[in-house]
Amino acid sequence: xxxxxxxxxxxxxxxxxxxxxxxxxxxxxxxxxxxxxxxxxxxxxxxxxxxxxxxxxxxxxxxxxxxxxxxxxxxxxxxxxxxxxxxxxxxxxxxxxxxxxxxxxxxxxxxxxxxxxxxxxxxxxxxxxxxxxxxxxxxxxxxxxxxxxxxxxxxxxxxxxxxxxxxxxxxxxxxxxxxxxxxxxxxxxxxxxxxxxxxxxxxxxxxxxxxxxxxxxxxxxxxxxxxxxxxxxxxxxxxxxxxxxxxxxxxxxxxxxxxxxxxxxxxxxxxxxxxxxxxxx
Numbered sequence: 001x002x003x004x005x006x007x008x009x010x011x012x013x014x015x016x017x018x019x020x021x022x023x024x025x026x027x028x029x030x031x032x033x034x035x036x037x038x039x040x041x042x043x044x045x046x047x048x049x050x051x052x053x054x055x056x057x058x059x060x061x062x063x064x065x066x067x068x069x070x071x072x073x074x075x076x077x078x079x080x081x082x083x084x085x086x087x088x089x090x091x092x093x094x095x096x097x098x099x100x101x102x103x104x105x106x107x108x109x110x111x112x113x114x115x116x117x118x119x120x121x122x123x124x125x126x127x128x129x130x131x132x133x134x135x136x137x138x139x140x141x142x143x144x145x146x147x148x149x150x151x152x153x154x155x156x157x158x159x160x161x162x163x164x165x166x167x168x169x170x171x172x173x174x175x176x177x178x179x180x181x182x183x184x185x186x187x188x189x190x191x192x193x194x195x196x197x198x199x200x201x202x203x204x205x206x207x208x209x210x211x212x213x214x215x216x217x218x219x220x221x222x223x224x225x226x227x228x229x230x231x232x233x234x235x236x237x238x239x240x241x242x243x244x245x246x247x248x249x250x251x252x253x254x255x256x257x258x259x260x261x262x263x264x265x266x267x268x269x270x271x272x273x274x275x276x277x278x279x280x281x
Contacts (some may be wrong), residue, residue, distance in 0.1 A: 010055045012108075013139050017049040017131035019116055019191060020123030020163055021269045021276050024235035028172075030210045035174045039214040041181075041235070044166050046189040046276065049073070049124060050113040051087060051131040053139055066095035066105055066136075073114035086129035086156055087112050093152050094136040097144065105140055119197040121243075121270030123159045130163035150178070170218070181218075185225045186281035187264070192257055193274045194249035203271040206242035229265045229278065243272035250275065 022040050029037035050073075069081040069088050079085065087110060098105045110132065116124035133149045136142075144152075150161035158175030168181040215235055222228040244250045250273050257266040257277040265278040 012053050012055065013135060014050055014052045015131040015135040015138075017051055017116075017124070017127040017163070018044040018166065019047050019269075019274075020044055020127055020159060021046060021189065021191075022121075022237065023232060023267070023276075024215060025237045025239060025270065026212050026214055026235070027207065027210055027238040028212055028214050031174070036204060036210060037173060038175060039170070039172050040175075041168075041170055041215065041218075042162050043168050043184065043189070044127070044163065046191040047116060047122075049116050049128050049131070051128060051135055052111040052113060053108050053135060054111065055109070067091035067108045067110050070109070070111045071114060072111055075114040075117055076112070078118040079112070079114060081112075085112075086125045086160075087132045089156055090129040090132040090153070090160075091136060093156070094133055094140070094142070097148075097152055098140055098142055101142065103140065103142060105136075108136070108139065117193050117195075117197070117274070119199065120193050120274045121198065121268065121272045122191070122274045123163055123270065126157055126159035127163040129153065129156050129160050130166070133160075133164055170215070172214075182221045185222050185228050187225050187228070188279040188281055190257070190260070190263075190277040190279060191269075191274055192253050192277070194247070194253045196247045196249050196273050198243055198247050198250075198272040200271040202246050203239050203243045206245050207239070208242070209238075212236070212238050225264065225278075225280065232265055232267075232278075237268050239271050240268045243268060247273050249273065 021043050025040040028039050071081050095105045137144050150164040153160035153164050162171055168184050170179045253275045257275050262279045263277045268275050
């Protein structure tokens, strides 16, 4: 959506970067290079960051540099607007693809409005990068499409292609084997975070088993929310116990979520510490 102003500059466009929620996450193995193999059901929503592109001003990027980055929002203090930020890396990838296609890439000034907690198990940085890919693809008129953007995104991390699609999906391997799923039954998704950052490597180090079973057979389509909740009851998040060992506050958050009136299902997302609850729509 274009229009509006940010710090006195005209906003050209903006893109939401929703949370990535692992409704189920099975750890099924480990490759020789140390990467873990996963089988996960993913949805997006509940809360979101936002990437905004605005008119350039003094000190903004030159044509040789595709973007500058400013940070805003309640969790901006935990980030640095430096070249290794995933948003800027994503901008460079889109610009490189545009050059390959001999298409112009006017320099842009980006602002990341950070609403999602850092290191919270909801793929915030990956979703920010995915939003940047979609935003610049649209702004520069490249029309690459989600499949090509997801392919470009893989060097940024296995979660980024999932976030590019932004649809219910099943991901396997290290996250690169993606199957887009039919729409899930409607439900409300409530997120809660105990305010404790959790190190993903620390959670994986705390795992006691890495060769678990994959997700159980999934129906072609879930008939209703009862069917989805029933199926989720036969699945796991294999990182949850390890994450609780690292950050015991996760267990308290889960208990509080399950005690909420109307909660149909609750679990931790990703490597934590964010937990989700499923409620009737």
